[in-house]
Amino acid sequence: MNQLEQDQGGWTARRAEIDRSCATPCLVFYASSIFWLLAGTFFALLASVKLHHPEFLADWSWLTFGRVRPAHLNTVIYGWASMAGIATLLWLMCRLCRVPLMYPAMLVVAAGLWNLGLTVGTVGILMGYSTGIEWLEFPMPAAFLLFSGFAIVTLWSVATFAQRQAEHVYVSQWYLFAAVFWFPWLYVTVQLLLMLFPVKGIPQACINWWFAHNVLGLWFSPIGLAAIYYLLPKVIGRPIYSYYLSILGFWTLALFYNWAGAHHLVSGPVPAWIVTASIVGSVMMIIPVVTVALNHHMTLHGNFRLLKYSPTLRFIVFGAMSYTIVSLEGSMMSFRFLNEPFHFTHRTIGHAHLGMYSFFTMTMFGSMYYIVPRLTGREWHSARLIRIHFWGVALGFALMYLCLSIGGVIQGLELNQAGESLEKLIAQFGYLDGISKFVEGFKAQNGAVPFLEIVHGTLLWLKLRTVSGVLLLAGHAAFAVLMVMNVHAWGRRHIGPTLFHDEDAADYDRALRQARADLTPANSGD
Amino acid sequence: MAEADPRHTHQLDQQQEIDVAALHEPILRELRDPQDGHEPIPMFMLMLFAGLIFWGGYYLAAYSGGFRSDVLNPDPAAQFAGGSAAPKVVDPLVLGEKLFKANCVSCHQASGQGVPGQYPPLAGSEWVLGPDYRLKRILLKGLEGPVSVKGATYNGNMPAFEAKFNDEKLAAVLSFIRHGWENGAPPVSPESAAATRAAVKDRGQPWKAEELLALEKDDLATPAEGAPAPEGAKTEPAAKTEAGKTP
Numbered sequence A: 001m002n003q004l005e006q007d008q009g010g011w012t013a014r015r016a017e018i019d020r021s022c023a024t025p026c027l028v029f030y031a032s033s034i035f036w037l038l039a040g041t042f043f044a045l046l047a048s049v050k051l052h053h054p055e056f057l058a059d060w061s062w063l064t065f066g067r068v069r070p071a072h073l074n075t076v077i078y079g080w081a082s083m084a085g086i087a088t089l090l091w092l093m094c095r096l097c098r099v100p101l102m103y104p105a106m107l108v109v110a111a112g113l114w115n116l117g118l119t120v121g122t123v124g125i126l127m128g129y130s131t132g133i134e135w136l137e138f139p140m141p142a143a144f145l146l147f148s149g150f151a152i153v154t155l156w157s158v159a160t161f162a163q164r165q166a167e168h169v170y171v172s173q174w175y176l177f178a179a180v181f182w183f184p185w186l187y188v189t190v191q192l193l194l195m196l197f198p199v200k201g202i203p204q205a206c207i208n209w210w211f212a213h214n215v216l217g218l219w220f221s222p223i224g225l226a227a228i229y230y231l232l233p234k235v236i237g238r239p240i241y242s243y244y245l246s247i248l249g250f251w252t253l254a255l256f257y258n259w260a261g262a263h264h265l266v267s268g269p270v271p272a273w274i275v276t277a278s279i280v281g282s283v284m285m286i287i288p289v290v291t292v293a294l295n296h297h298m299t300l301h302g303n304f305r306l307l308k309y310s311p312t313l314r315f316i317v318f319g320a321m322s323y324t325i326v327s328l329e330g331s332m333m334s335f336r337f338l339n340e341p342f343h344f345t346h347r348t349i350g351h352a353h354l355g356m357y358s359f360f361t362m363t364m365f366g367s368m369y370y371i372v373p374r375l376t377g378r379e380w381h382s383a384r385l386i387r388i389h390f391w392g393v394a395l396g397f398a399l400m401y402l403c404l405s406i407g408g409v410i411q412g413l414e415l416n417q418a419g420e421s422l423e424k425l426i427a428q429f430g431y432l433d434g435i436s437k438f439v440e441g442f443k444a445q446n447g448a449v450p451f452l453e454i455v456h457g458t459l460l461w462l463k464l465r466t467v468s469g470v471l472l473l474a475g476h477a478a479f480a481v482l483m484v485m486n487v488h489a490w491g492r493r494h495i496g497p498t499l500f501h502d503e504d505a506a507d508y509d510r511a512l513r514q515a516r517a518d519l520t521p522a523n524s525g526d
Numbered sequence B: 001m002a003e004a005d006p007r008h009t010h011q012l013d014q015q016q017e018i019d020v021a022a023l024h025e026p027i028l029r030e031l032r033d034p035q036d037g038h039e040p041i042p043m044f045m046l047m048l049f050a051g052l053i054f055w056g057g058y059y060l061a062a063y064s065g066g067f068r069s070d071v072l073n074p075d076p077a078a079q080f081a082g083g084s085a086a087p088k089v090v091d092p093l094v095l096g097e098k099l100f101k102a103n104c105v106s107c108h109q110a111s112g113q114g115v116p117g118q119y120p121p122l123a124g125s126e127w128v129l130g131p132d133y134r135l136k137r138i139l140l141k142g143l144e145g146p147v148s149v150k151g152a153t154y155n156g157n158m159p160a161f162e163a164k165f166n167d168e169k170l171a172a173v174l175s176f177i178r179h180g181w182e183n184g185a186p187p188v189s190p191e192s193a194a195a196t197r198a199a200v201k202d203r204g205q206p207w208k209a210e211e212l213l214a215l216e217k218d219d220l221a222t223p224a225e226g227a228p229a230p231e232g233a234k235t236e237p238a239a240k241t242e243a244g245k246t247p
Ligand code: HEM
Pocket: A134, A216, A217, A220, A221, A260, A263, A264, A282, A283, A285, A286, A289, A323, A326, A327, A328, A329, A330, A331, A332, A333, A334, A335, A339, A342, A343, A344, A348, A351, A352, A353, A354, A355, A356, A359, A360
């Protein structure tokens, strides 16, 4: 009861204070992240066009495919995703620890260092100074700047956590606090072992992919999950389904994820046991993933109609579902019999965007829809722009995923004409008649599809991917406009939450009240 | 308690000129912070997870290649089929060139021309092109004192390689110098090298040129007379010793 009273009284005012203290650093990080999202989208489109029209801008060395692709990868990963993630992390940490943001100037410096690092790194890549190591293409000075920026975030997190006023440490907090240690650990280790004192031979590749995989699972995933764990119950006003599932999901992620990196090196010249251990780790990831999925699903259970109204909820749930799908897909992809035929195909890129886009990026959009109005004190200005944003990115992504997957599977089957490992699969699941006939069709052409024809076969799918990129760009542009309008208070002030459709406000209210009808005052707490 | 916070009221004052209620609208309408429910973990999930862990243990054991660093193929069948790898075949000329570069070039030079007045040439040398029984003996025990090569006299010390080269290496390096620089003499087989090594094994001294010139044939006194004729023997580069080292 004591807790409840405090909630009803001081906490709302305290929340306002916390949000205002977060405004400057969080908005600096968010605004930068959107700049890098647009830059990354620009590089992405260039890379995408070059894959079907290689002569496009090919005479200017700065914009050749070999530079634009890593420029895309690094701007979206370190620029967009990490900066949006850090802003979300800062706000969530303050909310969860119940303390106003400390040392805001320090965090603005961190954002500055991070932006400087990104600029140096991206220009470095475009000038041809890429390190040539995937996911770490930024030249050394950029890596140093990024690390310095991040060190501030880690120190700040420790200080904030130490000052926390909340008695209970909520599950989002576990993920966030772990992530601020995991990322610097990964980044320092990989910089030391690959750049400063480079190891030789096979261990180089192992360390490279240990990093690149863990940066997904121990940096982006925890932040995405923390945001979902916070916003899902927050928006619908219901408790998270089960504390025990939260515990199980967190610790099994921490236990298994770190093992999985070598599944990027399946069939490489890596000792068999390393790859086998990574496959086991990948399959064990089913445990945290199913656990988290059940926890989120049961929390929302029976209230899916709310997705019709709330942008935050729809983006977040889109992300949460994608997390489940991408992870289960990933567990399957790590098996040798599937990895061998599909590794060197567009299938992998499809998976990559299912993770980084459909899960993480969508989750960040959802978080920003919730958090930014609280930072600026202004609602989103235009429901129409929100609709353009959602449908642009949702349809754009669906198209991208479909064409990369279909195109990639065909490409893989053709490249793998001998179909040896696939043959084993068919032998094991021979009753899947349809699939085996399909594969038989490819094997009948055994050795008959010349390489160039396979490449030509992918062109249709690659062109469609460019179309999807244009849709995504439209969505991103709409969102950027929304952000600028919100921060600058342009346009008419919106009254009440901005939903997908303004006229739905009353329905939304009713639906929310219904969703919470069965809660007792003790657990509804408002 | 929070209302008492001076920072809080102070900041509110600053904002007073704006519509405070509207400013905080998103925060005011906000629902309660997330709470934890305490539903139990479903039984079917625990069973699924137990099954997964069991499978993981099995899979790791079955496809780990014995946790060895040199096993890349995880297929247990391939692993237990027994050392089916064919013995490694080494081209004696490649091996010979490698050995020559490591051991001989400093004196005889890569060109095989030696150094005038100091080290005799190998290219076109009658010692190299002639019968191989002299050559084998020189390499095994070394050569000392004056020797005439291609009309010039040299007086140096050729070291012995008996301990350094096994039969295969001895044969390879000799085959190489007999083949290289357009010498075009037939190769030397490891078997013939082995036979000569056995024949001279008790000798402690390097040879003198006259001793070797006096030798009329590959005198394999110790083993039987009927050892294979070295000139005719085709080189069988079955690299037994090399292959024997790697499993
Ligand atoms: C348990 C969960 C997951 C497993 C087991 C898994 C498995 C895999 C595997 C096996 C590959 C390599 C494919 C290949 O190169 O042949 C891969 C690539 C990738 N995955 Fe996942 N994945 C999981 C979850 C995720 C998540 C959550 C994300 C995003 C946040 C993600 C993003 C990526 C990306 C970006 C790549 C491409 C990396 C590159 O080649 O540059 N994955 N994943």
